[in-house]
Amino acid sequence: MGTNAKTTHIPYAIAPSDTPFEAEPAPVDDVPEPVSVVDELVEVEPGQLPVTPIPLTPDVGHAYGEPVLVGGADLLASTATLVSYDSSNGPRIVLHARVDEDADAKLLDALNISPEMVPMQVEQQVTGRLPVDEQHHLAEKIITAAKSVNHHITNGTLDAQAAAPATTAKKIDAAKTAIEGLTADLGDSPSPVEQAMLDYYVGRFEAVQHAAATGTPIDHVAPFLHEGTALVTVMVPALPPEVSSDSAVAVLRDATRIKPKLDTTTGQASWDGARATNVLGKEYAIDLGDGFQAVYRPYSVNDPSKTEYSLRGRLEVIAPAGEDHGPELVRRLGQLNLANRPMTRDEGEYSYLTANVTAQGLGKHAEVAAARVTGEHLEEMVRQEIFYERAHEAVGMTDSQLATFAKGIQLEAHTRALPAKVQVLRDAVAKAAGFADGSALAGSPGYDPAPQRSAGWLTWSRFDVGNSFPKLSTAVAGRSLVHKTSAAGLKAMLATGVLASTERRTTMGTHQNVGMSEGADKLSGGASSVFLRVRKTSSLASEPSLVWDQPERLLARADYYGANADTFGAINPVGSHSVSKATRDPFKIATFTSASNEVMFADGIDLLGPQGPSRILCGSKAQRDEIRTMLLAKGVSAIAGKSIEEVVTV
Amino acid sequence: MTDKHQLSPAQLITCLNDLLTGGGSEAGDELPGAELVVFDEVGEVFRAALARHARLDDDPDVVWIRPIVAAASSASGLPAFDLAIVRRRALHVTNARQDGRRVVLDLATGQHAHVHPARDHCLAVLQDFDTWMTTLTATQRAEVDALDHD
Numbered sequence: 001m002g003t004n005a006k007t008t009h010i011p012y013a014i015a016p017s018d019t020p021f022e023a024e025p026a027p028v029d030d031v032p033e034p035v036s037v038v039d040e041l042v043e044v045e046p047g048q049l050p051v052t053p054i055p056l057t058p059d060v061g062h063a064y065g066e067p068v069l070v071g072g073a074d075l076l077a078s079t080a081t082l083v084s085y086d087s088s089n090g091p092r093i094v095l096h097a098r099v100d101e102d103a104d105a106k107l108l109d110a111l112n113i114s115p116e117m118v119p120m121q122v123e124q125q126v127t128g129r130l131p132v133d134e135q136h137h138l139a140e141k142i143i144t145a146a147k148s149v150n151h152h153i154t155n156g157t158l159d160a161q162a163a164a165p166a167t168t169a170k171k172i173d174a175a176k177t178a179i180e181g182l183t184a185d186l187g188d189s190p191s192p193v194e195q196a197m198l199d200y201y202v203g204r205f206e207a208v209q210h211a212a213a214t215g216t217p218i219d220h221v222a223p224f225l226h227e228g229t230a231l232v233t234v235m236v237p238a239l240p241p242e243v244s245s246d247s248a249v250a251v252l253r254d255a256t257r258i259k260p261k262l263d264t265t266t267g268q269a270s271w272d273g274a275r276a277t278n279v280l281g282k283e284y285a286i287d288l289g290d291g292f293q294a295v296y297r298p299y300s301v302n303d304p305s306k307t308e309y310s311l312r313g314r315l316e317v318i319a320p321a322g323e324d325h326g327p328e329l330v331r332r333l334g335q336l337n338l339a340n341r342p343m344t345r346d347e348g349e350y351s352y353l354t355a356n357v358t359a360q361g362l363g364k365h366a367e368v369a370a371a372r373v374t375g376e377h378l379e380e381m382v383r384q385e386i387f388y389e390r391a392h393e394a395v396g397m398t399d400s401q402l403a404t405f406a407k408g409i410q411l412e413a414h415t416r417a418l419p420a421k422v423q424v425l426r427d428a429v430a431k432a433a434g435f436a437d438g439s440a441l442a443g444s445p446g447y448d449p450a451p452q453r454s455a456g457w458l459t460w461s462r463f464d465v466g467n468s469f470p471k472l473s474t475a476v477a478g479r480s481l482v483h484k485t486s487a488a489g490l491k492a493m494l495a496t497g498v499l500a501s502t503e504r505r506t507t508m509g510t511h512q513n514v515g516m517s518e519g520a521d522k523l524s525g526g527a528s529s530v531f532l533r534v535r536k537t538s539s540l541a542s543e544p545s546l547v548w549d550q551p552e553r554l555l556a557r558a559d560y561y562g563a564n565a566d567t568f569g570a571i572n573p574v575g576s577h578s579v580s581k582a583t584r585d586p587f588k589i590a591t592f593t594s595a596s597n598e599v600m601f602a603d604g605i606d607l608l609g610p611q612g613p614s615r616i617l618c619g620s621k622a623q624r625d626e627i628r629t630m631l632l633a634k635g636v637s638a639i640a641g642k643s644i645e646e647v648v649t650v
Numbered sequence: 651m652t653d654k655h656q657l658s659p660a661q662l663i664t665c666l667n668d669l670l671t672g673g674g675s676e677a678g679d680e681l682p683g684a685e686l687v688v689f690d691e692v693g694e695v696f697r698a699a700l701a702r703h704a705r706l707d708d709d710p711d712v713v714w715i716r717p718i719v720a721a722a723s724s725a726s727g728l729p730a731f732d733l734a735i736v737r738r739r740a741l742h743v744t745n746a747r748q749d750g751r752r753v754v755l756d757l758a759t760g761q762h763a764h765v766h767p768a769r770d771h772c773l774a775v776l777q778d779f780d781t782w783m784t785t786l787t788a789t790q791r792a793e794v795d796a797l798d799h800d
Contacts (some may be wrong), residue, residue: 129726139728140781147784151681154702155671167679219788223726484800486793502734527735531800543798565758566740568688569695594758595709596740 047349047419050342051451052458054330057323058084060091063262063269064456064498070330071347072339072414074103076313078351080333081456082326085260085271089321092271094258095329099313103338104299109403110337111250111284127227130197132185138201139223141178145171146208150217159215172212175205197224248286248294248335255281255297255307257506258316265630267495281307288335291320292328296336339411345449346418352449353425355460359558359584362432371428375421383413433464455498455606460558465586472552475590480540480614481532481548481599487619490544493607494616494627497634499546500604502527529600534562534592542617542650546607549614553640554601555586557611562589562599612639616648624650657746657753659710665753666704666713666765675751675767681780685772686717687764688757699772700765701736701779703795711758713741714797722778728785729778736779738797 051069058066065083072078080097099107133139148168152158157165164172179201186194204221211218257279260271281302286294295316302312317332319325334340343351357363386409394405426438435441446466451458465472483499493499506527537549548554563582583589589599605611608631616639618624628648631637639647657665668674672682688696698717705714716738722729742758752766768776783791793799 134727139726143728143781143784147780148681150784151672151780155673170679217788220784220786220791222785223728225726484798486799489799502732531737533800565742567759568686568739568761568763569690594742595707595712596742 045419047346047422048344048415051345051348052342054327054342055082056326057091057093058082058326060084061086061266061268061270062456063260063267063496064500064504065096067453067456067458068330069343069348069351069451069458070097070333070339071341071343072411074100074333074338075315076100077458078343078347079458080330082329083269083456085269087270087272087321091323092273092321093319093325093329094271095315095317095333097315099296099315099338101299101313104313106337107296108298108300110248110335111286112247114249114251116251127225129223130194130226132182132194133197133201133224136178136182136185138175138178138182139221141171141175142201142204142208143221145175146204146211146218146221149208149212153211153215153217158212160213161215164212168212172208175208179205193226197226200224248288250284250286250296252282252301253285255279255283255302255311256295258295262496264492264495267497267634279311281311286336288317288332292332293318294332294336337407344415344418346422348451349422349449350418350425352451352460353422353429355558356463357429359462360433360464361584362429365428365432367428367431368425371425374424375417378420378424379413379417382417383409386413386416452610453606454609454611455500455604456504457603459603459611461556462558462586465552465556469552469556472555472586472590473550475587476551476555478537479551479590480535480537481551481554482535482540483530483532483546485544485546487544487623490546490616490618490623491627491630493546494631497606497608497636498604499530499607501530501602504603529602530604532599532601534589534597534599540617542619544619544623545615545617546613547615547617551590552586554605554611555589557601559602560584560599562592562597564592564597565594566596566598608636608639610640613647614640614642618648618650621650624648657748659706659713659743659746662713662743662746662753663704663706665748666715669751669753669765669767670700670702670704672767680773680777683768683773683776684765685768685776686715687766689762689764690760695761697772699768699776699779701776701783701794703797705797707740711743713743714738715741716794716797718772718775718779721775722782729782731779731782733794733799737800 052067054068055066061084063083065081067079067081069078070080076098080095082093082095084091084093086092129139145168148171149158149164152165152168158168163169179198182201183198186198190198201224207218208221210216254277256275256277258271259274259276260269262269281297283295283297286296288294295318297307297311297314299312304312315336317329317336319329330342331340357368362368390405390409394402397405423438426441430436430438430441433441435444441447441463444463444467446461446463446469448461448463448466451460485493498504532548532554534551540547554560561582561584567582592599607613616627618627628644631644631648637644666684669684672684675682683702684700686696686698686700687694696717698719701716701718703716706712707714716736718731718736720731720735722731724730741755741763743755744758745756747754752764755763755765757763783794786794
């Protein structure tokens with residue numbers, strides 16, 4: 001995908017996590033100067049350069065934003081995504097990430113818990129049912145009657161000749177009573193919107209009665225929704241007395257979710273600061289000062305069986321409206337005790353090797369297991385060395401100063417030990433994969449430790465696939481990876497340009513109806529992946545579908561697994577005995593024949609980038625033309641090297 | 651599937667659709683329907699209410715269904731579901747038979763499955779799913795029922 005984002009290449013320097021990128025860290029009373037080794041490194045080693053630059057202002061309105069890799073392991077996949085929402089006051093840049101559970105405690109340590117919330121009134125655009133509707137449960141009662149009528153018509157117990165079953169008649173009566181009660185409450189002078197609501201519901205109720213009398217199913221009953229502005233009272237943390245300027249003042253509240261608007265035609269995301277409140281769980285609202293805010297949902301206070309999927313550990317850092325806040329948002333992670341520097345290339349290679357160990361199943365090799373242990377020992381040795389060098393600096397420090405001092409040593413040890421850890425792991429992976437040593441592996445054509453951007457996230461590649469690409473191409477010849485969808489689904493996906501998992505859509509706030517616990521998802525696998533199926537290319541019909549005729553382009557990724565038949569229960573290859581048939585082997589996936597086969601890709605697929613589909617099949621020529629026009633209007637004239645005319649077909 | 655006690659693919663679909671639409675079942679004020687329970691060597695590994703349609707694939711051994719694996723979320727105070735989570739699933743059947751009000755299936759994965767009238771939590775989730783479906787247009791409902799989209 002093209003980008004017009006303004007990007008700054010932050011000069012990387014080894015620094016503790018709470019050291020700002022700027023040369024002049026904000027002075028903080030009673031806190032020692034951070035452990036700084038910046039001056040000791042005049043030249044930056046190539047391995048210490050950042051893997052991904054931090055954009056000043058990501059492309060405004062791109063719902064899936066731009067991914068950045070953050071050093072250390074505080075964030076899941078070491079990844080944060082910067083999204084720049086459109087707003088009437090200029091771009092609203094938000095950093096989205098999920099914090100690793102191991103970093104939960106130290107983040108909570110950074111919070112200065114406020115004893116109370118204070119009310120603040122803001123004007124917001126609201127869409128919803130009228131209070132009087134909710135009070136009388138009018139929509140619920142008419143829908144209950146409607147679904148009962150439709151149910152009995154479907155199973156043959158209600159038709160034009162037979163009276164409605166007693167349970168259905170009771171539900172119709174209840175709806176009628178609710179309408180009468182509402183009418184009485186509104187009196188002789190309802191407001192125009194209240195009258196419109198009443199007229200709407202009376203019409204739907206009459207349709208239910210007609211359906212029951214004629215034995216013809218009713219089309220649908222949606223609730224009456226009203227849109228307007230309202231003065232909304234929001235609660236914000238009260239500032240405790242004598243708080244330092246760098247404090248993260250926080251208050252625990254019921255969980256919320258950022259609520260942007262997504263234009264389904266253009267794919268543009270805008271946000272006016274509104275938040276959805278129908279979220280199961282708790283969160284901290286955090287004031288970082290200078291107009292910066294954060295929202296964090298701790299693991300420790302959210303029961304996984306009772307909270308919304310992927311809520312635990314989810315973090316937003318929100319900048320005040322305006323441009324160029326990207327690097328500052330990453331820097332502000334330091335206020336939350338989280339690593340706040342870009343990932344280095346050495347760290348990137350370590351992540352790449354780890355992803356390949358998982359994808360290729362190399363973890364069972366003794367040398368790989370030993371390399372991980374050796375890596376931990378190496379880091380511990382470096383940590384001890386640094387500690388003995390600097391122990392004298394700790395004399396006289398307060399507890400909080402000691403914590404900052406220790407954190408600095410830990411981060412420096414991690415950084416210093418990394419080149420050796422990478423070398424040890426590379427050698428071990430090389431031997432497990434049949435190479436003479438790490439140099440031979442690194443010199444092979446398929447070895448590429450640079451991540452590939454795919455929409456708002458990053459993917460790593462598999463070196464085994466890269467080294468046997470022609471062989472895999474032959475193995476999958478005549479087969480395609482396919483995602484079937486509806487005409488409306490196809491249009492919506494291409495508007496944003498992304499086939500995204502529910503978790504990704506939820507994290508970005510572009511999806512609201514999650515409603516599940518993590519426990520439930522472990523049985524479905526549906527929230528964190530997108531699902532494709534292996535099909536014979538010759539069997540594909542003109543139905544709305546995304547088609548990859550060269551499956552090897554996606555099978556080069558390191559984050560998929562598949563099964564030749566739908567398996568119920570835990571479907572992740574790690575774990576249950578019943579999932580033994582799941583595989584990450586692309587050559588086995590190439591032989592899938594069952595109609596129920598599935599291949600699951602983590603996070604999703606960027607449909608307009610290098611991993612985009614070979615063909616976008618439309619159900620009609622009219623939709624083909626509509627989608628071609630829509631893509632051309634977005635400036636997309638080709639996908640993965642093929643013209644739109646070749647890709648978008650019937 | 652040739653034994654007289656067993657079900658042909660067409661008979662299986664008829665039995666399933668009868669169970670899914672609550673034919674012959676009573677559930678008081680609730681609308682009856684079906685639930686799926688899957689077992690492997692260690693016992694029960696999956697249980698969920700089933701949405702009210704099943705479809706035979708071009709491969710007659712494969713039946714498409716929609717287990718309602720997640721409780722509803724709320725949209726404007728009404729139940730709402732995400733079809734990416736409540737997605738279509740496949741039963742790759744090697745043997746099917748009817749046992750009273752229950753259909754018993756052997757699956758190609760080595761797992762075994764029962765489809766029988768929904769009870770308790772599954773029945774409650776199914777009522778929410780019916781409510782959500784009633785808020786969709788007929789066209790949208792037909793797309794959900796078609797079990798043709800991933």
